[in-house]
Amino acid sequence: MVRTARFFASRAQSRSKAARAAPLDSASAHDHNWRGGNIILVAKVEVYTTTYCPFCTRAKSLLRSKGVAFTEIDVTDDDELRARMVEMAGGRRTVPEIFVNGKIIGGYDELRALENRGELDALLAEAPA
Numbered sequence: 001m002v003r004t005a006r007f008f009a010s011r012a013q014s015r016s017k018a019a020r021a022a023p024l025d026s027a028s029a030h031d032h033n034w035r036g037g038n039i040i041l042v043a044k045v046e047v048y049t050t051t052y053c054p055f056c057t058r059a060k061s062l063l064r065s066k067g068v069a070f071t072e073i074d075v076t077d078d079d080e081l082r083a084r085m086v087e088m089a090g091g092r093r094t095v096p097e098i099f100v101n102g103k104i105i106g107g108y109d110e111l112r113a114l115e116n117r118g119e120l121d122a123l124l125a126e127a128p129a
């Protein structure tokens with residue numbers, strides 16, 4: 001995992017300033033997130049949320065601060081969607097629930113802990129299967 005991230009980092013540094021303004025190759029911005037020119041984040045990130053949820057706000061802020069593109073799925077008024085979230089999250093009922101490449105990360109606390117341990121970037125550098 002770390003090797004992948006390093007590979008991307010060195011590739012990123014070799015690109016010109018003009019090239020850095022655009023995502024790599026012809027892929028969409030969703031496929032190639034960009035953070036400050038030193039890492040490429042390709043993982044598919046999904047965040048299940050509700051409105052008026054401070055932990056959701058914190059999770060989204062953290063992801064945005066890292067330049068991570070993510071899909072937000074608001075389950076506030078959708079019991080069916082929320083039930084699907086609970087099932088996918090292995091019974092966890094709180095929001096947010098965050099998935100990287102379909103794998104459960106947990107809520108904001110778990111996301112923050114991964115970042116604090118320096119493990120989040122490597123996860124985000126993994127392309128979806």
Ligand SMILES: N[C@@H](CCC(=O)N[C@@H](CS)C(=O)NCC(=O)O)C(=O)O
Nearest residue numbers: 053054055056094095096107108109
């Ligand atoms: N430790 C969790 C706490 C999440 C949490 O308590 N979320 C609240 C909303 S901000 C929640 O889901 N409450 C229960 C509910 O809305 O059904 C995290 O970091 O994500």
